[in-house]
Amino acid sequence: MAQSQGWVRRYAKAFCKGFFVAVPVAVTFLDRVACVARVEGASMQPSLNPGGSQSSDVVLLNHWKVRNFEVQRGDIVSLVSPKNPEQKIIKRVIALEGDIVKTMGHKNRYVKVPRGHIWVEGDHHGHSFDSNSFGPVSLGLLHAHATHILWPPERWQKLESVLPPERLPVQREEE
Amino acid sequence: MLRGVLGKTFRLVGYTIQYGCIAHCAFEYVGGVVMCSGPSMEPTIQNSDIVFAENLSRHFYGIQRGDIVIAKSPSDPKSNICKRVIGLEGDKILTSSPSDFFKSHNYVPTGHVWLEGDNLQNSTDSRYYGPIPYGLIRGRIFFKIWPLSDFGFLRDSPNGHRFSDD
Numbered sequence: 001m002a003q004s005q006g007w008v009r010r011y012a013k014a015f016c017k018g019f020f021v022a023v024p025v026a027v028t029f030l031d032r033v034a035c036v037a038r039v040e041g042a043s044m045q046p047s048l049n050p051g052g053s054q055s056s057d058v059v060l061l062n063h064w065k066v067r068n069f070e071v072q073r074g075d076i077v078s079l080v081s082p083k084n085p086e087q088k089i090i091k092r093v094i095a096l097e098g099d100i101v102k103t104m105g106h107k108n109r110y111v112k113v114p115r116g117h118i119w120v121e122g123d124h125h126g127h128s129f130d131s132n133s134f135g136p137v138s139l140g141l142l143h144a145h146a147t148h149i150l151w152p153p154e155r156w157q158k159l160e161s162v163l164p165p166e167r168l169p170v171q172r173e174e175e
Numbered sequence: 176m177l178r179g180v181l182g183k184t185f186r187l188v189g190y191t192i193q194y195g196c197i198a199h200c201a202f203e204y205v206g207g208v209v210m211c212s213g214p215s216m217e218p219t220i221q222n223s224d225i226v227f228a229e230n231l232s233r234h235f236y237g238i239q240r241g242d243i244v245i246a247k248s249p250s251d252p253k254s255n256i257c258k259r260v261i262g263l264e265g266d267k268i269l270t271s272s273p274s275d276f277f278k279s280h281n282y283v284p285t286g287h288v289w290l291e292g293d294n295l296q297n298s299t300d301s302r303y304y305g306p307i308p309y310g311l312i313r314g315r316i317f318f319k320i321w322p323l324s325d326f327g328f329l330r331d332s333p334n335g336h337r338f339s340d341d
Contacts, residue, residue: 068253082287141311
């Protein structure tokens with residue numbers, strides 16, 4: 001009787017110790033290092049979700065690469081939506097601060113990206129809620145850099161940071 | 176001898192990682208102590224005051240008009256700003272100064288908030304850079320710890336009612 005009680009006590013103690021180590025470490029890893037996410041919607045076709053609603057791609061989101069808010073033109077990034085803070089959107093970086101962009105469907109024809117902001121667009125123009133709708137976004141909303149497609153297995157690949165040639169900025173900020 | 180030192184080093188690294196992760200979870204999801212600098216929130220918060228910020232309101236979308244919030248600066252994501260929320264999405268904000276004859280209003284767009292410092296003469300806020308997205312808010316300041324002469328919950332805005340509700 002006494003022996004089984006002692007066993008339960010020791011088990012509960014070990015469980016609590018493990019719990020308070022494992023949960024914070026896992027949460028910190030998912031917040032700061034990397035996590036995975038399923039992509040929904042057609043705004044990044046054909047790079048992501050080319051099958052439409054049949055199969056959603058699952059991408060690897062790398063937080064560690066953007067910890068100092070360093071992104072390059074052409075990167076696919078996820079950010080908090082400026083119109084709805086509960087939602088994350090995934091788009092391609094087209095222009096950095098100081099660049100002048102020729103917009104597609106924005107109220108101004110040419111926009112100079114202000115300091116601390118970036119211009120993002122979906123690859124599927126016309127079906128994308130991006131900077132052409134809400135303007136340049138603050139770098140503080142940057143969430144992660146999507147580096148690889150993990151699922152479905154036939155679409156395993158590293159996502160390349162390419163800028164479509166017709167979307168090059170009109171004028172780049174010289175370093 | 177070497178194995179002893181290696182063992183101790185691993186244990187030290189393990190504990191550092193463990194407590195670092197607990198600290199991250201506490202700051203990110205609960206709250207923490209913050210030191211404010213700058214004159215833009217006088218007299219409510221003076222330069223070098225130490226305050227307590229909580230992050231639960233941000234995660235549950237419970238930020239309200241009149242709250243003092245910490246947010247990432249829209250033009251420099253590595254620095255933080257500390258201002259009061261004057262308007263939420265959909266609110267009508269008076270953007271002309273009180274001395275103007277013609278009043279001009281602006282509506283706060285969806286997903287954004289309008290921030291102003293309490294020290295209106297000496298504050299760079301939404302009157303300068305426009306409304307900021309809700310996603311930039313990090314936490315809500317509700318309690319002052321230092322200086323001890325001002326210990327306690329923070330006062331309401333000294334600027335009267337600049338909120339015009341629709």
